[in-house]
Amino acid sequence: xANITIDKSCCKGCDICxxxxxKKIFVRSKNRNHYGTNMPDITNPETCIYCGMCERxxxxxxxxxxxxxxxxxxx
Amino acid sequence: MDxxxxxxxxxxxxxxxxxxxxLQGNEACAKGAIHAGCRFFAGYPITPSTEIIELLSKExxxxxxxxxxxxxxxxxxxxxxxxxxxxxxxxxxxxGPGFTLMQEAIGYGVVTETPVVIINIQxxxxxxxxxxxxxxxxxxxxxxxxxxxxxxxxxAPSSVQEMYDFTRKAFRLSEKYRTPVILLGDEVVGHMREKxxxxxxxxxxxxxxxxxxxxxxxxxxxxxxxxxxxxxxxxEGRRIGHLPQKSGxxxxxxDQKISGNIxxxxxxxxxxMEDAEIAIVAYGSVARPALNAVKLARGxxxxxxxxxxxxxxxxxxxxxxQTLQTDYSHLKVGxxxxxxxxxxxxxxxxxxxxxxDLILVPEMNVGKYCREIQRVVRKVKVVPMPKSGGELPTPRxxxxxxxxxxxxxxxxxxxxxFI
Amino acid sequence: MNxxxxxxxxxxxxxxxxxxGCGNGIIQMAAIRAIDGLGIRENLAxxxxxxxSSWIPCYLNLDVMHxxxxxxxxxxxxxxxxxxxxxxxxxxxxxxxxxxxxxxFLHACARNIDLTVIMVxxxxxxxxxxxxxxxxxxxxxxxxxxxGAMDYxxxxxxxxxxxxxxxxxxxSTAHPVQLEKSIRExxxxxxxxxxxxxxxxxxxxxxxxxxxxxxxxxxxxxxxMAKEGQVQLGxxxxxxxxxxxxxxxxxxxxAQGWEV
Numbered sequence: 001x002a003n004i005t006i007d008k009s010c011c012k013g014c015d016i017c018x019x020x021x022x023k024k025i026f027v028r029s030k031n032r033n034h035y036g037t038n039m040p041d042i043t044n045p046e047t048c049i050y051c052g053m054c055e056r057x058x059x060x061x062x063x064x065x066x067x068x069x070x071x072x073x074x075x
Numbered sequence: 076m077d078x079x080x081x082x083x084x085x086x087x088x089x090x091x092x093x094x095x096x097x098l099q100g101n102e103a104c105a106k107g108a109i110h111a112g113c114r115f116f117a118g119y120p121i122t123p124s125t126e127i128i129e130l131l132s133k134e135x136x137x138x139x140x141x142x143x144x145x146x147x148x149x150x151x152x153x154x155x156x157x158x159x160x161x162x163x164x165x166x167x168x169x170x171g172p173g174f175t176l177m178q179e180a181i182g183y184g185v186v187t188e189t190p191v192v193i194i195n196i197q198x199x200x201x202x203x204x205x206x207x208x209x210x211x212x213x214x215x216x217x218x219x220x221x222x223x224x225x226x227x228x229x230x231a232p233s234s235v236q237e238m239y240d241f242t243r244k245a246f247r248l249s250e251k252y253r254t255p256v257i258l259l260g261d262e263v264v265g266h267m268r269e270k271x272x273x274x275x276x277x278x279x280x281x282x283x284x285x286x287x288x289x290x291x292x293x294x295x296x297x298x299x300x301x302x303x304x305x306x307x308x309x310x311e312g313r314r315i316g317h318l319p320q321k322s323g324x325x326x327x328x329x330d331q332k333i334s335g336n337i338x339x340x341x342x343x344x345x346x347x348m349e350d351a352e353i354a355i356v357a358y359g360s361v362a363r364p365a366l367n368a369v370k371l372a373r374g375x376x377x378x379x380x381x382x383x384x385x386x387x388x389x390x391x392x393x394x395x396x397q398t399l400q401t402d403y404s405h406l407k408v409g410x411x412x413x414x415x416x417x418x419x420x421x422x423x424x425x426x427x428x429x430x431x432d433l434i435l436v437p438e439m440n441v442g443k444y445c446r447e448i449q450r451v452v453r454k455v456k457v458v459p460m461p462k463s464g465g466e467l468p469t470p471r472x473x474x475x476x477x478x479x480x481x482x483x484x485x486x487x488x489x490x491x492x493f494i
Numbered sequence: 495m496n497x498x499x500x501x502x503x504x505x506x507x508x509x510x511x512x513x514x515g516c517g518n519g520i521i522q523m524a525a526i527r528a529i530d531g532l533g534i535r536e537n538l539a540x541x542x543x544x545x546x547s548s549w550i551p552c553y554l555n556l557d558v559m560h561x562x563x564x565x566x567x568x569x570x571x572x573x574x575x576x577x578x579x580x581x582x583x584x585x586x587x588x589x590x591x592x593x594x595x596x597x598x599f600l601h602a603c604a605r606n607i608d609l610t611v612i613m614v615x616x617x618x619x620x621x622x623x624x625x626x627x628x629x630x631x632x633x634x635x636x637x638x639x640x641x642g643a644m645d646y647x648x649x650x651x652x653x654x655x656x657x658x659x660x661x662x663x664x665x666s667t668a669h670p671v672q673l674e675k676s677i678r679e680x681x682x683x684x685x686x687x688x689x690x691x692x693x694x695x696x697x698x699x700x701x702x703x704x705x706x707x708x709x710x711x712x713x714x715x716x717x718x719m720a721k722e723g724q725v726q727l728g729x730x731x732x733x734x735x736x737x738x739x740x741x742x743x744x745x746x747x748x749a750q751g752w753e754v
Binding site: 117136145150153155157179298303305306 | 537556557561568598747
């Protein structure tokens with residue numbers, strides 16, 4: 001399961017992440033940070049394929065993707 | 076001076092034997108740089124400084140230093156700043172046209188507080204000017220050449236010995252005050268040859284504590300992550316140009332770093348000033364004929380000069396002009412030789428000229444430094460003696476000027492054909 | 495905040511002065527990944543000129559020299575010669591490198607001195623408000639070419655190749671994986687490495703250059719331009735017999751009998 005976080009204090013609302021995620025995990029939301037920029041929402045993080053494009057393409061380093069160990073058995 | 080380490084068990088730096096040698100001024104400058112610990116030279120050839128770059132193209136590698144001829148003077152001035160942050164003392168040498176090109180880099184060196192040395196062997200300007208003739212045209216440019224408000228230290232050597240000594244001193248001052256230092260030579264002193272004494276003893280690095288206005292000071296690759304920034308900045312290198320208060324404070328500190336230490340920086344030599352009624356203020360190669368003019372005026376015997384003057388005064392008594400004749404054999408002239416032309420030694424000059432009636436300022440330009448003296452010395456008549464064209468004023472020319480100012484009709488009693 | 499980003503960035507200097515969607519941040523991340531992958535953090539210094547691109551290294555927790563317009567290569571040359579065993583990365587832009595810095599660029603290429611130059615090409619002078627640069631395409635409307643640019647644009651890669659640079663590549667911010675790889679190769683390459691990156695300036699060089707003001711749309715345009723051959727991307731040279739400058743110096747010294 002991917003732990004995807006977006007840092008409120010970094011995001012400038014450039015909308016690049018919407019376009020680069022192959023799984024469309026980032027979607028528009030009503031959230032605004034303290035600068036007033038429109039931040040993305042994260043939907044269906046379990047579909048993340050860890051391509052890393054969001055981390056590479058966010059110009060402000062706001063996105064962090066960590067693989068979390070699943071507590072369930074894999075089989 | 077702040078001394079860090081005066082512990083008795085500090086290791087003494089072994090002194091090497093002084094060596095007497097006949098050198099050209101430019102050669103002496105190059106030697107001085109090497110002995111001062113300069114290990115990076117970047118330059119571009121330009122008359123009359125070319126001997127410096129040529130000598131260092133050979134000598135640098137002998138001491139494990141690096142040499143490069145860059146594509147222009149701008150690149151040279153920038154490269155030496157880059158090298159200094161890489162931990163190597165660095166120098167460049169040029170003349171008027173190249174010095175003009177370097178101004179932006181000099182400003183960068185000032186605001187980033189980078190210790191570097193820049194040699195300007197002046198030639199006639201403006202523009203291509205007089206490539207092979209001397210001048211002192213750049214005295215203001217050395218002080219104010221770059222844009223912005225700033226202080227800078229400028230030394231003016233007047234002999235081959237001083238080309239050596241002042242180059243070494245320039246490195247010391249640049250490291251202590253964390254600033255570019257300009258050695259303002261000229262074609263005469265650059266190309267003349269004299270016997271000098273040099274001592275290849277390295278500088279004692281521990282003795283001087285560097286001053287800073289609040290920029291990063293750690294050389295690169297020491298793990299300090301220095302951010303060297305050309306915009307006005309704080310001690311982390313973060314820009315503050317958009318903050319008026321902080322910007323003003325930084326500029327103040329940058330100014331004070333040098334202007335607040337004028338007494339320590341100022342270096343002046345005086346000759347025959349104890350009883351002088353007339354003072355010649357000179358710098359650079361002009362100080363040489365100036366000193367000879369003093370000796371002429373005082374009738375100082377060396378095996379070649381002996382001159383006596385009768386001072387003849389014209390006065391008007393009851394409407395009738397009369398000539399009173401008094402025998403004075405000498406004019407009481409002294410020389411104030413300014414070694415550190417900038418920062419301007421205002422207080423020192425005021426003090427030294429308290430008892431004189433006349434100040435003469437011979438210069439190989441239109442009379443620039445004279446204006447500074449006129450500005451600060453208010454109670455004494457200050458007379459400019461500009462000379463354009465590329466030749467030094469002769470001792471006799473200087474003396475004649477003094478005589479015409481004082482209103483003396485000299486009667487020279489001995490042979491002066493050598494003058 | 496992205497963990498790698500956090501470990502390399504002076505976080506107290508954030509938010510960066512880059513506009514939302516600026517390509518500089520993407521290049522910065524690619525550089526960080528390359529530096530981290532190579533493990534050269536302690537032995538690296540960055541030098542930059544003036545312009546938005548020149549702010550990229552100023553946010554990195556490294557030794558950084560933010561110098562004067564067009565002269566980064568001259569400062570970098572001095573720094574490299576003072577510490578020849580260290581790596582020096584130069585960040586410059588299309589104006590900084592090809593206009594005012596042109597002369598230094600020519601000579602640094604010819605010298606083939608071991609520097610890694612990342613030239614951020616946004617085809618415009620962004621920092622000063624959108625004036626034309628030597629790279630701006632002909633007929634483009636900018637603040638100083640209101641009736642359309644009159645000049646044939648200068649191709650930095652062609653120039654670098656002609657002048658003898660020994661690693662020359664061009665990518666775009668829409669190709670971050672290739673960019674990171676080229677930066678790594680450039681740093682490892684012993685010689686003058688020139689990596690040009692097409693980078694979006696949505697605010698000053700968006701509508702007028704691409705007809706798009708959205709960063710994501712410009713990125714899409716980059717991929718299209720590359721696919722259709724409107725712009726040549728790739729590594730143009732990396733194996734050259736030309737020796738690196740400091741290597742030549744050392745060879746000369748060794749031939750003279752010095753120990754190097």
